Amino acid sequence: MTPLITTDALTKDFTLRGGVLRAPQVLRAVDRVTLTIDAGESLVLVGESGSGKTTLGRMLVGLTEPTSGSYRFDGRDLARLAPAARRETRAQAQMVFQDASAAFNPRRTIAASLEVPLRYNRRLSDAEAHREAAHLLDRVGLSPAVYLNRYPHELSGGQRQRVGLARALASKPRFIVADEPVSALDVSVRAQALRLMRELQREDGLALLFITHDLGVARVMADRVMVMYLGALVEEGPVTDVLTRPAHPYTRSLLAATPVPDPTRPPPRQRLVGDIPSPLDVPRGCRFHTRCPFAHEQLTEAERSLCHNEAPPVVTFPSGQGAACHYAARVRTAN
Numbered sequence: 028m029t030p031l032i033t034t035d036a037l038t039k040d041f042t043l044r045g046g047v048l049r050a051p052q053v054l055r056a057v058d059r060v061t062l063t064i065d066a067g068e069s070l071v072l073v074g075e076s077g078s079g080k081t082t083l084g085r086m087l088v089g090l091t092e093p094t095s096g097s098y099r100f101d102g103r104d105l106a107r108l109a110p111a112a113r114r115e116t117r118a119q120a121q122m123v124f125q126d127a128s129a130a131f132n133p134r135r136t137i138a139a140s141l142e143v144p145l146r147y148n149r150r151l152s153d154a155e156a157h158r159e160a161a162h163l164l165d166r167v168g169l170s171p172a173v174y175l176n177r178y179p180h181e182l183s184g185g186q187r188q189r190v191g192l193a194r195a196l197a198s199k200p201r202f203i204v205a206d207e208p209v210s211a212l213d214v215s216v217r218a219q220a221l222r223l224m225r226e227l228q229r230e231d232g233l234a235l236l237f238i239t240h241d242l243g244v245a246r247v248m249a250d251r252v253m254v255m256y257l258g259a260l261v262e263e264g265p266v267t268d269v270l271t272r273p274a275h276p277y278t279r280s281l282l283a284a285t286p287v288p289d290p291t292r293p294p295p296r297q298r299l300v301g302d303i304p305s306p307l308d309v310p311r312g313c314r315f316h317t318r319c320p321f322a323h324e325q326l327t328e329a330e331r332s333l334c335h336n337e338a339p340p341v342v343t344f345p346s347g348q349g350a351a352c353h354y355a356a357r358v359r360t361a362n
């Protein structure tokens with residue numbers, strides 16, 4: 028099967044303006060990410076705040092232009108497509124925003140917001156677009172009679188999130204990036220929203236990239252998990268492998284910070300050391316070495332010098348799990 032999406036060394040640099048005495052600086056938000064996403068698969072992308080998840084997601088739907096590297100959607104290199112073909116391809120990749128309130132025009136009713144992509148991307152007539160808008164609201168669990176003619180500010184955060192999903196579905200996309208609202212939703216609303224998204228993803232055979240801080244979400248949402256740290260992909264693999272036998276110490280630490288569903292299993296002692304470094308000053312060698320509990324506790328001085336001096340290659344295991352750690356095999360069996 029050809030993957031729906033492939034990237035090779037996809038990179039995004041942001042140039043930060045200088046000041047009177049400061050030269051402009053370059054911040055590498057996403058650092059040479061190589062990945063594939065298959066049609067219809069559900070992926071969870073986790074990582075701490077500032078690790079580059081949103082920037083990567085935006086590049087994958089064509090909202091942010093990469094600085095370098097390549098990106099193919101359905102085998103086609105987006106950068107080389109003519110504008111019309113590029114627009115058409117972009118309609119197939121949609122993003123549901125983290126901050127749903129900023130994503131809507133406050134002066135447009137929900138019906139009007141939903142009808143725009145229906146008329147432009149799917150070329151429906153006004154009457155067809157109106158009917159389809161009602162159908163979409165119904166699919167995300169909101170009564171069309173009640174909500175079609177409301178304005179965004181008249182909805183709750185959870186309802187706006189659902190309308191955001193409906194609008195993403197309006198273009199009949201093949202790929203959706205959902206950037207999870209971190210604090211906007213309460214626990215029960217969040218669980219419902221996750222279930223709904225998973226259901227729609229399965230029904231429509233969509234590929235879904237779900238962005239979150241919470242590795243626990245992967246259990247319900249994902250076939251596969253990807254973990255980012257300071258702009259780089261540090262681990263990826265099938266959800267059962269990554270959650271039970273993480274091969275990167277950073278993933279182990281994230282798991283240790285996630286409540287364990289099995290209370291008979293003691294939580295692993297794998298607390299992160301120190302704060303996340305500045306993305307303007309990524310540690311050389313392994314970018315995680317300054318905070319790595321495995322290196323601090325289980326490696327000899329001589330072994331650690333490899334972490335300090337050389338960027339680790341990706342070590343791949345037979346299940347498809349892979350981790351960018353010099354000692355991935357040892358980390359994996361240490362669980």
Ligand SMILES: Nc1ncnc2c1ncn2[C@@H]1O[C@H](COP(=O)(O)OP(=O)(O)OP(=O)(O)O)[C@@H](O)[C@H]1O
Nearest residue numbers: 041054056074075076077078079080081082083306
């Ligand atoms: N437009 C921009 N200009 C300059 N720097 C940016 C821009 N957008 C993002 N960044 C920087 O790039 C890095 C990655 O940001 P990004 O929003 O992708 O992180 P994230 O993993 O989504 O974080 P969070 O979990 O907090 O949403 C951060 O250091 C951020 O400050």
Ligand SMILES: [Mg+2]
Nearest residue numbers: 080081125206
């Ligand atoms: Mg983000």
